[in-house]
Amino acid sequence: MSAVRAARRSRGTGVPLPLMVPAAIAAAFLILPLAGLLVRAPWGDLPAQLAEPAVGEALRLSLVSATLATAVSLLLGVPLAWVLARSQARGRSVLRALVTVPLVLPPVVGGVALFLVLGRQGIVGRWLDETFGVTIPFTTTAVVLAQTFVAMPFLVVSVEGALRAADARFEDAAATLGADRWMTFRRVTLPLVAPGIVAGGVLCWARALGEFGATITFAGNFPGTTQTMPLAVYLALQRDPDAAIVLSLVLLTVSLATLLLLRDRWLSRSGAAA
Amino acid sequence: MCGALSARVPQMRRTSLLLTAALVLAGCGGTANGGSNQGAGAGGTLTVFAAASLTDVFDSLGGRFRQEHPGVDLRISYGGSSSLAAAIVQGAPVDVFASANAAQMDVVAGEGLAGEPAVFAANVLEIAVPPGNPAGITGLADFAREELTLAVCAPEVPCGAAAEEVFAAAGVAARPDTQEEDVRSALLKAELGEVDAALVYASDVDSRGTLVEGIAFPEAERAVNDYPICTLADAPNPGAAQAFVDLVLSEEGQRVLADAGFRTP
Numbered sequence: 001m002s003a004v005r006a007a008r009r010s011r012g013t014g015v016p017l018p019l020m021v022p023a024a025i026a027a028a029f030l031i032l033p034l035a036g037l038l039v040r041a042p043w044g045d046l047p048a049q050l051a052e053p054a055v056g057e058a059l060r061l062s063l064v065s066a067t068l069a070t071a072v073s074l075l076l077g078v079p080l081a082w083v084l085a086r087s088q089a090r091g092r093s094v095l096r097a098l099v100t101v102p103l104v105l106p107p108v109v110g111g112v113a114l115f116l117v118l119g120r121q122g123i124v125g126r127w128l129d130e131t132f133g134v135t136i137p138f139t140t141t142a143v144v145l146a147q148t149f150v151a152m153p154f155l156v157v158s159v160e161g162a163l164r165a166a167d168a169r170f171e172d173a174a175a176t177l178g179a180d181r182w183m184t185f186r187r188v189t190l191p192l193v194a195p196g197i198v199a200g201g202v203l204c205w206a207r208a209l210g211e212f213g214a215t216i217t218f219a220g221n222f223p224g225t226t227q228t229m230p231l232a233v234y235l236a237l238q239r240d241p242d243a244a245i246v247l248s249l250v251l252l253t254v255s256l257a258t259l260l261l262l263r264d265r266w267l268s269r270s271g272a273a274a
Numbered sequence: 275m276c277g278a279l280s281a282r283v284p285q286m287r288r289t290s291l292l293l294t295a296a297l298v299l300a301g302c303g304g305t306a307n308g309g310s311n312q313g314a315g316a317g318g319t320l321t322v323f324a325a326a327s328l329t330d331v332f333d334s335l336g337g338r339f340r341q342e343h344p345g346v347d348l349r350i351s352y353g354g355s356s357s358l359a360a361a362i363v364q365g366a367p368v369d370v371f372a373s374a375n376a377a378q379m380d381v382v383a384g385e386g387l388a389g390e391p392a393v394f395a396a397n398v399l400e401i402a403v404p405p406g407n408p409a410g411i412t413g414l415a416d417f418a419r420e421e422l423t424l425a426v427c428a429p430e431v432p433c434g435a436a437a438e439e440v441f442a443a444a445g446v447a448a449r450p451d452t453q454e455e456d457v458r459s460a461l462l463k464a465e466l467g468e469v470d471a472a473l474v475y476a477s478d479v480d481s482r483g484t485l486v487e488g489i490a491f492p493e494a495e496r497a498v499n500d501y502p503i504c505t506l507a508d509a510p511n512p513g514a515a516q517a518f519v520d521l522v523l524s525e526e527g528q529r530v531l532a533d534a535g536f537r538t539p
Contacts, residue, residue: 112466120423121467137468138423138451217459220452221428227453234455238356238430 034252041249042242049246057224058232058247059254065140065228066208069147070155073204077155078197082185084156085163096160100153107150111217114149118142118218142219143226147208154207155200162196163189202259209255320514321367322350323358325374325501326458327397330481331534332372339521346514354456355432362387362506369515372503372522375432379502389509391502394522395536398498399436400476401489402464409470414440414491416471417448425460425472428453433460436497437473443496461486475499480535501536 015023049055083089084096102110118125118136128134136142170192174184190197212230219226221235229251236244324332329352336350351358355378362368362382371388373379374397382388403411409422417424426448427434434453441448454460457474464472465485479488503522505515521527528538 112462115466115468119466119468135423216455220425220463221455222450222452231455235428235430237360238354238428238455241360 037245037248037252041245045242045246046249049243050250054223054227055232055247055250058227058229059250061140061143061224061227062209062229062251063254063258065143065147066151066205066211068144069151069208070201070205072144072148073152073155073208074197074201077152077200077204078159081156081159081163081200082189085160099156102150103153103157107211107213107215108217110149111146111214114142114146114214114218118145137218138220138222138226140219140225143215143228146214146218147211150211150214151204151208155197155204158200158203159193159196162193162200165196166192202262206255206259209251318345318511318514319347319349320369320511320518322348322370322372322518323362323366323368324350324352324370324372325355325358326352326456327374327475327477328352328372328501331477331531331536334530335521335527338526339518342521343514343517346511348514348518356381356430367508367510368506369509369511370503370505370518372501374501375435375499376502377432379504382504382506387507389505389507391504392519392523393500393539394503394527395501395531395538396498397475397477397501397536398494399433399440399473399491400479400494401491402461402472402474402479402482402486403470403489404464404467405484405487407487407489408467411471411489413489414444414446414493417441417450417473418446420449422470423468424448424450425452425454425463425469426450427457427460427473428455431456432499433457433473433475436499439497440473440491440493444491444493475535477535498537 080099084092084099105113114122115125115137116122118128120126120129120135120137125136128136136145166189170188171184174188175181179187210230211228212234215226215228216231216234221227221231227235229247233244233247233251236247322332322336332350332352336348340346340348353361355374358371359373359378359381362371363385371379371382372394373382379388379391383391401411401414401416403409409416411422416422417426426437429435429438433456437448451469452463454463454472457478460472461474461478461482463469464474465482471489476488476490476494479486503519505512505519509515522531532538
């Protein structure tokens with residue numbers, strides 16, 4: 001390891017110019033708008049905004065719903081990724097294309113599509129309503145479902161990539177030692193792709209936290225039950241752009257803090273394993 | 275979409291992953307409402323910013339305008355009045371602004387950007403229900419019924435402010451299930467049958483034909499919403515801008531507005 005580092009150092013640590021210039025442009029392009037928010041933010045309003053009970057409510061709802069959406073995505077998305085990467089079933093490529101549709105679908109359309117299936121008049125929703133008296137739209141459950149719909153493909157794509165990159169010979173070895181496929185999955189595959197799962201989970205959580213279009217369409221907007229931070233930000237933008245900027249910064253700060261905490265707890269460990 | 279690029283890299287370095295995640299969540303949040311940034315002036319482009327509720331009327335009047343002024347390239351951008359006003363204040367090159375309420379026109383006028391606004395139409399609230407009115411809605415008082423699923427506009431947008439006024443005037447303690455971000459999305463939910471009733475503008479109900487039914491109520495008179503229009507002080511194409519405003523204010527323009535369910539002054 002240190003020999004490799006030494007070799008690298010002897011070749012010089014400078015970034016090659018053809019990489020340096022576009023990388024710098026990319027970084028500036030991505031970071032400057034954030035810097036713009038920071039510069040424009042009315043910092044004096046921050047304490048008053050944070051004390052606003054509606055803000056705390058929206059923030060709590062955002063964190064809880066995004067975490068639940070990530071949990072559902074992990075529970076269902078990892079097996080789906082395995083099927084896409086490992087199974088020999090026909091139509092896998094079609095399935096892969098279909099399950100990544102939410103990545104390109106405008107989220108508002110996704111929200112309408114959810115209505116058509118899970119709404120009061122939807123194919124499944126009508127049955128739920130008639131049989132159990134359960135209606136999903138305009139509830140916190142609808143928020144979690146909308147976020148899961150939009151965010152799970154990020155997890156599936158990440159985990160499938162990790163599975164494809166993983167060395168399948170370990171699994172073969174486990175099989176020759178008598179492990180069945182379920183045991184191989186739990187004891188060999190899962191630890192092998194853990195970093196990919198964590199990375200996918202973080203992406204999924206981040207996307208769920210920022211979800212706007214499908215949520216406001218399918219779950220509506222009501223403080224306390226369905227108004228997440230992005231919805232609060234959008235509506236604040238209609239009345240008071242400064243307040244919207246402050247709210248965005250609150251969301252950004254909390255999410256960055258969470259991700260950094262996660263990094264220390266989980267990513268460093270799985271990073272070491274990788 | 276904004277996430278697709280980052281999603282294709284499963285094994286990212288940790289820091290870049292965190293950064294990407296932060297940017298994904300920051301970037302996918304809201305919707306920016308940019309204006310069409312076309313150059314204008316000598317080429318004869320005319321850019322009109324109009325409230326979303328004017329979509330059908332201005333599409334129709336726009337067709338008429340193009341016939342009468344074949345040399346002018348008319349572009350109409352529809353959106354929430356507040357988003358449009360914000361874009362104009364931010365410097366969008368716009369010739370005509372038609373707002374769904376006086377407040378947003380005041381935002382533009384406050385920056386010294388509006389010419390002389392004229393009220394060209396007015397709108398009142400109406401209750402939109404799915405065809406057949408399955409929940410048996412009869413009036414504004416039904417918005418206090420807990421067991422119904424009800425949509426109103428968020429208080430931040432004009433139709434929501436109007437809704438608060440009529441509820442206050444009628445003494446109804448409304449119990450909506452959702453406060454929609456604009457009037458068309460409230461209407462959509464009634465159209466899909468996902469809410470029992472939505473409080474929207476009369477013209478919105480008219481625009482959907484038989485897909486929704488409208489129920490008028492007397493308290494609507496307490497919140498009559500005026501629609502002002504003006505040419506902008508910095509209009510790149512002032513001549514065409516004035517011609518468009520004249521068309522909207524003309525007898526023909528007023529007739530199209532009335533047909534669409536608007537009141538005309």
